[in-house]
Amino acid sequence: MKLQMKLLKLRRTFNEGFTNFRRNGWLSFATVIILSISLYIISFTAILAVATSIILTNIQDKIxxxxxxxxxxxxxxxxxxxxxxxxxxxxxxxxxxxxxxxxxxxxxxxxxxxxxxxxxxxxxxxxxxxxxxxxxxxxxxxxxxxxxxxxxxxxxxxxxxxxxxNKEAIERLNSIMGLIKKIGLALGAIFVFIGILITFNAIRLTMYAQRQEFEIMRLVGASNRYIRAPFIFEGIFYGIFSAVVVMVGLYFTSMFLAPLTEESISGGNLATFYLKNSLIIFGSLIFSGILLGTVSAMIAIRKYLKI
Amino acid sequence: MIRFENVSKIYPGDFMALEGINLKIEKGEFVSIIGHSGSGKSTLLKLIYAEEQPTEGHVYFNDRPIDSIKRRLLPFFRRNIGTVFQDFKLLPQKTAYENVAYALEVCDETKEDIAEQVPEILDIVGLGDKMEKYPHQLSGGEKQKVCLARAFVRRPLVLIADEPTGNLDPSATLEIVELLLKINTMDTTVVLASHNKSIVDKVNKRVVELENGKIIRDSMIGKYNV
Structure with a gap:
């Protein structure tokens, strides 16, 4: 009976979250786009870094x-x-x-x-x-x-x-590799930071628009957990949808860059590399999307639902 | 049922909203709280549904001091109390049906019970044919009826109405007052705050008048003016 009650609550808050997501329309769309852009930048940097290091390893192999x-x-x-x-x-x-x-x-x-x-x-x-x-x-x-x-x-x-x-060539390659690693790391860190800021802000705006509803829900007798859950689900939906958008975006990017990277990665180019690793990429995108969405939602709720 | 014992409420900035209030409301009563704006009506009601806590004294609900309830458990306490406000406080993203259903969902009512009770209550307030409308598609009077339905659907022990007709035209006002009286006949205690003379006269029941945070009149059967 208790488990049944919990399942009922879970199902209700899930539906609630999904309905919010659907009915928010423009706001949801904007949030998904913003989240997608930050995820896209982060994952594009990551893929570029991985691909570069594969290319460099290949070159190294030839020395x-x-x-x-x-x-x-x-x-x-x-x-x-x-x-x-x-x-x-x-x-x-x-x-x-x-x-x-x-x-x-x-x-x-x-x-x-x-x-x-x-x-x-x-x-x-x-x-x-x-x-x-x-x-x-x-x-x-x-x-x-x-x-x-x-x-x-x-x-x-x-x-x-x-x-x-070959000495000169080898030494040059060494220093280039060190530089690429440093730049990639710095750029990646900056974009991750920007991405988190943007997402937090987007979800906080959604929450801000709905802060009066928290008050109403509390007046009607909803417990804090019951109020919070739909928003966390909403954050999760943002994450999933953005992950899908970014997947498509990265596919076209890698196709576009494919001719430039022909034969530089063992067994193909950037596009085949992307397709071969698409499951891992998608998995980590979904994971980071959900993480970003959930954490942002939780921070925003804390701000507007005084517990 | 509700008892104020020597209650004072001071808001930040040393604004004395209520001072030395002693008031007893019995089960099944219909009490109209009257007074000018800023006389303390809303504060008095807020103390009942625990939106505010008294600075001095205690408010008891069925002999239990409300300020002893942990904040985390307040939502559960509030399920005993239905609330209606001047500004409606409907969830804008939900239809009339869903707004009323929400009050039941948070209490873990089953879907079948909700599907049975919500249309019934909306029928009672006369909105049986507008269940799927969103708040912005309803008139002020209709919105307030949805609020009444939401407040009453759980059959609360007390219904608190804070200036419920403040935004309504005379005919809608009349309908709301009649619904409040109807709810009162179903054994629910009603506490109504208003500065509208005609509706208090129409109710023609106990009147408590506030002025500058103090009770200056408490007559068992009363009109707005003596």
Whole structure:
């Protein structure tokens, strides 16, 4: 019986909230739009940040150090060195490229230019060197890795380390990444703050318009909880509707930006990234929408329903 | 049933609204409170439905001091009291039916009971055909009838009417007074505040007159002027 009573109350206040939402018409529309704009800005910043970091990780993946060994160093010795190096925690992966593989790659690369393969045939012997291709855990560790290899006991057997050629590019990428992270974080924080302020204000305005009704409801004998519940439901509706609006908005944005980001994210562009993660995005949008709506409603009620 | 014992009310700014009020209202009575604007009529009523608390003395409702009720529990206490005001205080987003139903919904009445009682009460006040209208679609007299229906639908022990005809034309005023008298015959105590001579004369029951926050007359059967 008690549970039934609670369910009845819940259903009534839910309906009440929904009716408020529907009949408020213009005010509800305006609140949803404002909430949508702030959610849109926040989530767009977040998606951009995630996408940027994916793109940067992809670029990072393409950076490596190649350690070329002298002609007279045998395969066994190189593999021995490889085993030694793999123990370092800064090193993510090491790939052995033999002379023959290098030649094959070189021929493939020079497919369109018969003169290169002709020249190679002319030489007869394989002029290329065997190498270890090393990838680091993070780009700022390449310097350290190449230095320690250059100063190691087997440095005599090394012909050259071609990290220095990439050094400038790697360092630039590092500083750009740091900057993007900082800017993204600052912008994100600012927009989250603005979004919360705007939403609070919108819902507080709704409440302000209805403050006299609180008094009437109390006079008619409604308990505070009964008065409060519909407004919280109303806040939840604002959140859900805004989440849907933002979902649609983000879809078109990502479609619009898709050509710019073609192939920069593994397996597609911004649009495919968005679609692939749409469930997670929608979930967090609904969650933050409901959170924003509910918190704003509760603060506003506290102000106008003196308990 | 309602008892004022030595009640004074001082509003912030040292405005003495009521001073040394002693008043007893029995069950089933119809009491008209009269007096000029600012004489303390509204304050007296507010003390009954606990919108204000006395600065001195106590107001008792069925022998229980009202100021001892916790603020959180006031809504439950108010379910014993129906209220009607000059400015109606209807919920603008709700139809006449929903306004009356709301008073029952907050008391956890079932949907079936509500569907039965609301049309019945609206019929009694003569609005059976306007149940789906919103307040802004109703005339002043009709709005006040919705208020009366809302106040009475729970069969409260007391009905408090604060200047209920202040915004109404003479014929609507007459209808409201007749409804108040009808409600009174159904065993509900009615406390009416008004400065309208004709309606107090028409009621022709107990009259309490206030002046500057003090009771200056209490006659069991009275007219506005002696």
């Amino acid at each position: 490596n150090i190649s350690v070329y060994f002298k002609q007279d160093v045998g395969e066994e010795r190189i593999l021995e060195i490889k085993d030694k190096l793999i123990g370092f925690q800064e090193i993510k992966s090491i790939e052995y490229v033999s002379k023959e593989q290098a030649l094959e790659q070189f021929r493939k690369f020079g497919d369109n230019s018969p003169s290169i393969s002709q020249a190679l045939d002319e030489i007869g012997d394989n002029p290329l060197l065997a190498a270890l291709v090393i990838k680091a855990e993070s780009p700022d560790q390449y310097d350290l890795i190449s230095k320690s290899i250059a100063e190691s006991s087997y440095s005599e057997e090394i012909d050259k380390i071609d990290f220095y050629e």
